[in-house]
Structures are given as C-alpha cells and as structure tokens.
Amino acid sequence: MIHHTLSVLAEAPYETTGLQHGYTGQTLYVNVGEGRIAAKPVSANMRETFIGGRGFDLWLLWHGVRDSTQWDDPENEIVIASGPCGGTTQYPGSGKSIAAAISPLTGVPIDSNAGGHFGPYLKFAGWDAIEVQGIAQQEVIILINAPAGKIQILAAPDDCPTNTHLLGHWLNEQLAETEKDRELMAFVSAGHGSEHTLMGCLNFSLYDRKRKDLRYKQAGRGGIGTVLRHKHVRALVVRTHPFGGDANRPADLKRIARTGAEMNREVTRWDPAQNRMRSRGTSYLVQIMDDYDLLPVKNFQCGSHPETPKINGEIWEKRYTQNMPDGCWFGCTLACAHAVDNYKLQTGPYAGSCVIVDGPEYETIAGVGSNCGIFEPAAILEINFYCDTYGIDTISFGTGMAFVMECYEAGVLTKEMTGGLDLAFGNAESALAVLHQMAEGEGFGKIFGQGIRRMKTIFAETCGVDRQFLDDIGMEAKGLEYSEYVTKESLAQQGGYGLANKGPQHDEAWLIFMDQVNNQLPTFEDKAEALHYFPMWRTWFGLCGFCKLPWNDVVDPKNATTDEPAKIPYHVANYVEIYNGVTGAEATADDLIRMSERVYNFQRIFNIRMGHGLRDHDAIPYRSMGPVTEAEYASRRERYDQQLIDWLRLDPATMTVKEKLAQHRAYRTEQYEKLIDAVYARRGWTSQGVPTLQTVRDLGIDYPEVLEVIRKHL
C-alpha cells in the first residue's frame, strides 16, 4: 500500500474543551462544499430541552435545512451524536452513536443508531456532535484529530477504497502509525452500494484489540449512507487521546460504578439461563419468533416455517467465534456483537477472500433469510457481509427482496424485467446477483435500490399490474421498509410501526408480546397508553447514548414482584442512577419520559414541516394488518375463521374465501383507524396527528418556528 501525504483542502485548529459531566459544550460543523469548519456552542436550552444524541441531531438538522430541502440538496446534513452517557464504561450498552439526516427513502428526518467507537471518541475528542453539510467537489475524508489539535478536510486519493472493509484497512495504514493509534481511531463510512441506491447504511468502526482487526456496526435505517456518499465523503475519522474509565468526566463516578457492578453481576448470573446474548446475540430471537408465529416468512405472509431450525440461534452459536470480546463498546458485559471469523466469500468481487462477518443479527437473519425463503446460513453470511461493505441496509434489502420475490412468484415481475434473474423465494444466488448489481448501479439492482415505495410505482407503470396488490404486499410505510416482525395479530404493534416517526422500525415500540400473547392491552386506551410510554422510554436511550438491550434482554426474576414488570422498573431505576451520576442532575423516572416527549413531539413537527407528518402518512400496508391473498388465508384458515365468528358473529362455513378476506379487511382496517384516534388523543395530538398548541406549550417547545409549522394544520 502506498503511504500518501494526504492533501489538505481545509483545516482548522482547535483545543479540546474540558469534557464535564458527559458534555463538551460544543458541536462541530463541517461544510464539505465550502471547506468551512466551525465550532458551535451548546446552549443551555439545547442541553436542557434536547439532552443529546437524537435530540441534538434533530435540533441541529432543523436549523440546517429548509422546509423544501430534499435529501440530495447541499443543505441536507448528516448529524451524529452520542449523548451525555455515551462513553460510560461501567454500565453495559453505553456507547451508542445516533445518526440523523433527511432520508432519501422517506423525505423526513431519519434517526438510526449504531454501536462502535465513533460517538464516544468524538466526544472524548472534544465534540458533543458533528454536523456535515454541503457537497464536496471531490472525494474527501474528514479527520478530527484531537492529538494534533486540528480538524481537516482531506482529499481522498485515487487508490482510497470506497467499500468499507477495504477502506478501513486503508485508513489504518494511512492515519495510524502504531497499534495504539488504531485503538484510538474510529470512523464512519458507507460503500459503493450507497452511491447507487437510496438504502445506504453507515458503518461505525471499532478496533477489536483481541482480533487486531477492524469490525463494524451499522446505523442501517433510512439511507444515511446514501447521503454520505452523495456528499462525496468517503469517511469521517476521529482520533482521540488515550482515555480511562472516567473519560466522560461524570459527576459521581462511584454512583455509576456501584450501579454498573450490580448490573454486570446480573448479566453474568442470568444471561446463560435466559436469552444467551453473550453466546448467541440477538439471533436467539429467530426460533422464539418462529414459535410464536411472528417470524416473517416469504414477505410476511406467515410467521413460521419448518426450516427455521436451520438458521436459529443454536446454529449461529456454532458459527460465531466464541470467547472473544464481543462488546461494541468497552465495558459492555452483555457483549452480543458476535462475528464469524475467516468466512470465505463465494461470490462477487471479493470471492475467495476470507473476511470477518459482523453478525448476522436477528434482523438480518429474518430479513435476508426467512423473509426471502432463504434458510442457508452461508447465503445469509454472504449477503450480510456484502450489504455491510457496500453500505446497504440489510433490513431494507431483506424486506425489499421479499417483496420482489413475491411479485416474481405472482407473475408481476418477469425475467424480462429482472434481466433474466429467477427471483423465486429461496433463490439466494439471484438475491446476491441483485446485491452486486446494486453496488455497481446496474441492471435490476438499480431499480431495486430505489426501495419498495418507488418500485411499486415503477412496477405499476411498466407492468400494468394491479396497484392495490402492490400496495397491500409492499411492506413499507412512510417510504421505509419494515423491520422483521409479523404484526397481523397485534394491533398495538401495527401502531408501533405505523405511528413511528421515522417509519416502521421496532426501536420505538415492540408490543407484540404484551398485546398478542399476554393480552395485557385489551382496550384501545390500553394500547394507546403503551404506545405512549414505550416509544418515549425507548426514545430516551437515543438521547443519552444507551443501547436498549440491557434494559430488557436480561432480567432478574425479582422483577416479577414489581408493580409493572413490563417496564422492568428496577432497570429504569438503574438508568436514573446512571443519568444522574453522569450529569449531576437529580432527575426522576418521570423526568426521563418528559425529556423524550419533547424530542419526540419535535420530531413529529419536523416531519410535518417537511410535508409528510399527518394522519395519511401513518397509513400502513394491509399485509401488516391481515391476510391479503387466498393462499395466505388458507395457511391460517382455522384462526381466521374463528376470528370471523368471535369478532363479527359470521358463519365462515357459508362464505367464500374472497368474502372472508373482505370481511377481515373491513374489520381490521377499522380497528387500525380507531387505534390511531386513541393514540393521537393520548399524545395530545389532533385527529390529523398534529401536536396541539397546548401540547407544545406544556413541553416547552413552543418556539416561534415550531408554532409556525403547526398553526398551518390546526
């Protein structure tokens, strides 16, 4: 490899301000189009109202864009922040980064979180957030170099790779002279797939000291990788100083250490008897979801498949390299970020190379596996690796491919349209061929990369097919592809997906067990309350730099005696302790929810500002509510027939399948509309989904520009 002296296009010196109680007090602004670099102070209002992480992202993005900004306009920004607790090493899951931008898929702000070292290192290097704006005239690398005390926009030379696994090694060679340098450097990148599709993901690096190699976690959702590559940014790189366990300069380290030690004992004691995250990661969910008929199979048509044991957690536990330090941030004892080492690629430009595959995690296994009718671990690994290095979101790829495969089997798509590819369910070879085309921007892959919403229009216009069928089976809402859970029998989770600000991603709410299995949410008011509390609670993780998993993926049985076991109250108390221990505040559990309400409502209003945040935009495809096709009905006939009797007092014996489908559709659609009414009322929104004046005043977000947006719709 040639060692370059990289050309400096712009440079600004800086001094690392004193990180104090989880904040540096400043954010970094980089305009790659103008070569402008600036520091912005974090105001008291910004800190108190928006807290950090996703809150800071949205606040900065709001001020960076116009009402009419499209994803590919220069003023669109990528903003990345961790949060005040990000970088804590005493409590598991405290190193998340949250990225945001105007999404190429949805046209509204997308937020997406990832592990890896970038967010905490950015803060240790002196910045609470980074904001990247403009479009560079040439390929660039942004380097935040704390040891050298400068920010640089560097020209990326011709031999600088784009695909992440090669780029990472190149950056290590060029910018890190010693092993220690590598440990103290982290970067964010995408890949060629991000250049030619709208579903580009960001890869967040971490240097794995035991493997002495780079690994990556993905902020996958909504196409932020696409925005990065459109800006001609090859990588955002941060180098930080050596640091210890007090790097976040918490107000009360002992308080944090005490709470963390207790939680770490709990993880060690209970994880082996529960989800086994430490050996299987989220892949444990595959068989569980299948057992409860919730695993998406063949484009969400049904929820289980006889071949699931071929791709369940037991299989992955054998494939993952065990006894390695698999936390995605230091000190995480849950350590679920597993990987398969020395996987020999079978296809594509790197065929024959042995690589580390990060994951696969549950969403990838279900998305590119069962949902596409693919039950081959090797194929899932191959797709996982290439999606990551090309910078493509595995969820959008999986859900999109499942849609295409159903279209192909239904005769909507022909080989003429697919360029000769047989895209029947289960055809992993063809799925990989499309993936490689996406990286090159060629063939059917170019169409596929536009995402389901645009594919529906393309197929309807070019194939003359029934648009209703495409709308029914195309699993997207707001333009974002669904993540990987079957929701037909959980009205609350239909709302969890449909009402999510960013689009149907489960990190706002996952209520299927409470609703469908436990029957704890029998009324609309019960569901609405859950669709208030849980999205707010989970939003809070994204404000502070936390991972959701330690909250409820390992639980001491003592939780059973608490008032509200679903909330895991004693873990909530842990988070109150950590937050207060870091920031020096004395917040209560209710205060944490209040913090989220402010940011959540602000994001809703941001959506409205961008023209996509009203009731119509909370619509969901019928496949997520009920059976679309006669075959789908037949696969669960007993259940659906019984529901006609129980819900509608009908006699299925006297009805045709077509009549049954129509009755189900009318009933289920009406239920969803009633749910929306109940949730809007609980959240303090109008019947069109607009936060009321009273709501924004109560939350203290009644800024003139916010009022200007909502007044147009009241």
Added chain:
Amino acid sequence: MITVNQRDYVAWHTGMTVTELLTLMTYTYPHVIVSIDSVLVPYGTYNQTPIPDKSDVRVIHLMAGG
C-alpha cells in the same frame, strides 16, 4: 378446563404443571412471569407447581424485539 391470559381455554388434566402448560402453549420465551389465580409462581418451580382445574393462569412474557 383452565384459562390462560384471560382468553385461551386449555383442557386440564390431573397433575398438570406449569412447565407442561408452557410446553403445550409453545411458550418458549425464557422471560415469563407466571401466576395462578393471582398468586405468583416462584421462578424455578414451574416443573413442580401443579395447576388446579378451573384456574386463571397468567403467563406474562416480558418484552423482546431486536
């Protein structure tokens, strides 16, 4: 006959244990809280705890999701 989660009716037999019920219902998720007629069944005793006929059994799954 017993009821599960106030919705499902399950045939009862003499000596039926909590573990048997969980297996019958395919409740494989490890994070569950079980009560019989509002009395909590201690964790780790499911295999030895019989369910009386006509019981109101609640099996509360804690939330999951990736």
